[in-house]
Amino acid sequence: MNGFDLSAILGRSDYVSMLVHGIEMTFVIYLGSWLLAMTLAILLLALRMSPMRFGEPVVKAYVSYHRNVPTLVQLMLWYFGIFTLLPDGLTSWLAAHNAETIFAVIGLGLCQAAYFSEDLRSGLRSVSPGQMEAAKALGHSYLSAMRYIIMPQGVRNGLPPLINHSVSLFKNSSLAIVIGAPELTHAVKEIENLSFRTFEIYLIGTVLYLVFSLLIMSGGAYLSMRADPMRSARA
């Protein structure tokens, strides 16, 4: 092998544009699955807290499945299993519209929703029941108490695990390579095959993931600092 030479990759515009495209797709998958996960997590939480009797066992089963099966296997079941069971019209439409990316978003989003809903739930549970009683005593309705008193505190308490899981979702987006979604890990693997600069390209891939997840983490840290009402008192 020739000596270590990063410019063999970073000096070539075709490799660089493959990396840039990979980063774009990674963020498409990340943001799409984050939004899907958060929406579903809120719905799951509402279902679990609702008076309906089947709510709790259904949500528990959902969470248990998604937390006890590898995300990779879930993605494979979606793409290689469920995809083939869909009606023909839908299958061909999906195949023409980046089915890999769509199933990566669905698979990662459904899986992460289980984690997000548990984070939100633990945040809400840490708000003392006295808060609701106090809000009711002050004349708040149930909904307005939820909106102004309970939720702000609950979400704030749930922020640290939510941020951790947001970073792990970003890292999990690399799993989408197994179903062929054209994201960053895929681009790294492709450049490796073209350039044979194995060590250099994995180093670049590592640094890119490192930088973006540190950015997401520090963004989260800034957010939780802003969300802390005591920050001016402590400062």
Place this chain on the structure above:
Amino acid sequence: MHYIFDFSWVWDYGPVILKGLFVTVELTLVGAVAGVLLGILCAWIRTLGPEMLRPPVAAYVELIRNTPFMIQLFFIFFGLPSVGVQLSELQAANLAMIINLGAYSCEIIRAGIEATPKGQFEAGAALALRPLQTFRLVILVPALQRIWPALSSQIVIVMLGSAVVSQIAAEDVTFAANFIQSRTFRAFEAYMLSTAIYLLFAIALRQLLNQMGRWIFPKVAAR
């Protein structure tokens, strides 16, 4: 949609599935034991160990915690040979899992050590224990006890993460499912089977770790 489930291949591929299960269990066992030991060592360095070793350990922890396991595995398996380190699929998979769990468990165990009251250290010193003895006999066990639930769920996460090693052709459960679906074209059934195996294994592993916690730290359970 008229899908007819066909599990008749299961008997033909029984040995492949069993081999996969064996590899997954082996990877989990080795990864968990060696990873936690590495985590204890790193946590000791970051809290009480030699100061000059702290920055490199901190860098290692942040590097691992902020990059995907897939990239770490590819780096070890595909990247290291170009600097002269050649590993088999299983060795690379084992090494990647140990390094990965080492970083995560370091942070978890460190939190446990930092939550130890200062009086414990002073009490250890008052009993004329050397610093390392204090750590081993007085600090470590209560610290592990405190963080056991977090550590157990991290071990389960690493077990689930082991599915990724199928990507470097280490023959685990996921590899078996891929192999079967490429031979039989029963993709849905093959992945359903691997889903069921992981689900049962993960739930059993959680129970086992809970039970181990009660067995290793009996006094707290009673309290």
